[in-house]
Amino acid sequence: MPRRTHRKSRNGCLECKRRHVKCDEKQPICSNCTVSERVCDYGTRFITAAPRAPLVQSASAAPTSVPRASPDSSPAAFADQPVNMLHVELFHNLYTQTHATFRISMSMPWIAQIITHSITTPYLVNEMLAFSALHLSTTRPPQREFYRYHAAQLQTQALAIFKDSNPTVTQETCIPLFLFSSLLGIHMLCDTLIYRENDFVQFLDRFVHYLRLHHGVRTILGQAWPMLRGSLLQPAFEIGMALYKLDGPLGPECENLLNRVVAAKLTKDLTDTYRRAIEALQSCLNVAEKADEQHASINAVVAWPVLISLDFSDLLEQRRPEALVILAHYAVLLHRFRDSWVLGGSGRFVIEEVTRYLGEEWDGWLRWPGEELHC
Template sequence: MPRRTHKKSRNGCVECKRRHVKCDERRPICSNCVSSERQCQFVAPAPSVSSARASPSTSHEFASASPATSSPAQEVTSAPAGFAQGSPVNLLHVELLHNVLLESAKWINAREMSSGLSFPDMLKIGLEAPYLLNMLLAVSALNLSITTRGRRDFYRHHATQLQNHALNNFNSLSPHFDQDTCIPMFLFASILGLHLLCDTIVFREGTFEGFLDRFVQYLRLHQGIRTITAEGRWEYLRETKLKPILTFGEKLPSMDSGFGPVCGALYERIQGAEKDEARLKIYRQTIQALQVVMTAIDSKYERLDALVAWPVMISPKYVDLIASRQGEALVILAYYGALVHPSRGHWVFQDGGQFLIESVTQYLGHAWSEWLEWPWKALT
């Protein structure tokens, strides 16, 4: 009997190839990497003008971005009309820059930036810090993937490619925090956090378990902003053009200002169920951060800024509780979803708040329904 031929796929992730195991090619994180908690990365296929859309995969750690296989300007999939192959000018990047200049006023922190550091100023800084320029182009492409009908896959592919290129460039330089690098490093970390929040909460693929894995990766990376502002660096940054942006944190209510009725009731419920004092302390700090966001919104503070601040304020230990699927931790996440839901018209969030509330409810089951009554009121 003739031997059955086997067609070998070459589209598996880098980690599975290295380990010589069969990859199920599930994106953005394959099943093998989810179960073994490894960094999953897919190499983009060779460019083809006539074909194929590459499903994006997102790097989630500063130190583990995979090497770029080509320059973003060299790799094109399904090029837009008017794009000439071999042209000395990459019209896609011109389009992305134009989108930054045209639409960035609608993005987060735009008002604070306009009083000290505009997006055109960022572009000028980016010419000396290519990782920042690539990150600006990446978030512009992500914005277009959501706001431009019929081009979702095309722009998201390039958003991911530019993000990975920015991470690789940042890691290869390993810039030291000083007077020359403090501004581009801080802006890079902030824009990267915004990019990953949107990419995670809007582009949901696979199961809720898979989403939680990606959300945990996002939270851990976003909190890298703390590293940049730690050890007295905040005061150093406040002497730069970033001062109008940094005063945002000073306008937020204090973490010690006490609970309102909603957060107070949530904490009392958790206090009555949680016997571990260390975990209870983590939950209290997380709900305090939630209260800060609620108070800021009720005080007519910029809602989007407050929503993006919450992932930075929460404790890394709370992120670990999400990773271990603790019910109380997921309930708090649903409360955050209730705060996000009113901003569903903004491109960064879309229907992410509704998704969090509905998915947490389904995941935890009927036994937790009373815990989730308040988040559900946001949907009615």
């Protein structure tokens, strides 16, 4: 009697194996888990077992980028599979809800071209969907873990595609590269602030990791600035440069902080690093105070980590008390806009934890952040 052909998927996801159903082995999320809205996990042993396929792939992709064929990867098989409704939901949420958080006006004459650049760039599409999933994880508490899981999966996929494609900066790629860098940075900042797990040491480690990764991505764009200034993003750049240019004196809180840093008689390099971080914070405070809408104020909140130097992140990693005090002053902005999903009440957490970590010796340095908690 001939041996019966094996019909089960050998490398299927753990959820399909648990349910004893055939898995089509699509990664990072198989069709069964997409339709049933289950958490799809292949386990760490499959991370490098097969090439990753982009969730959204451009039609002009080279043949070598096509994933390894599986028994169900024929054109006919794909035609029988359902549309990934999760991705449709995330895309709809992004352009109807999430974008409003950052005051992106659909009436801008160049927004249609921005969308065109977005939907034709696989790594950017995946990151956009990831950010939308992060947003939904905060607005739909019963499905928090479901959307947070897919946010992480989609972001990992975006980074993998970005690394594999190794894009060079050209007139054609500079806009999607800039958008990817910006959105990835905001996503990582939000995830760090929202899901801090009430562990201050872990939070600091994640915050430093975010600063370094975002700085690394921004470095790629160094040669793109001339191209971007001459692109359809030029109006946004001109507005941003004008907003965050500190052309006046420091406010009383930042001036007091800088005076304390100078009086501490630190090395010149340390003092200069702290001075730049404080001046960047003042520019963000100015923008937040002048903004007539909360959306624009949130932009000021996410700008400070972009403006500070990588040296400052090293000082945070070393737990330098002056760096932690400056971080607590930045947390005042987080606390002022605590009602935003982007910040998740992180301001109070940072201020209280820094105060507890440094002890009474630093109460004078932290007087203003502490007072802000009672406003």
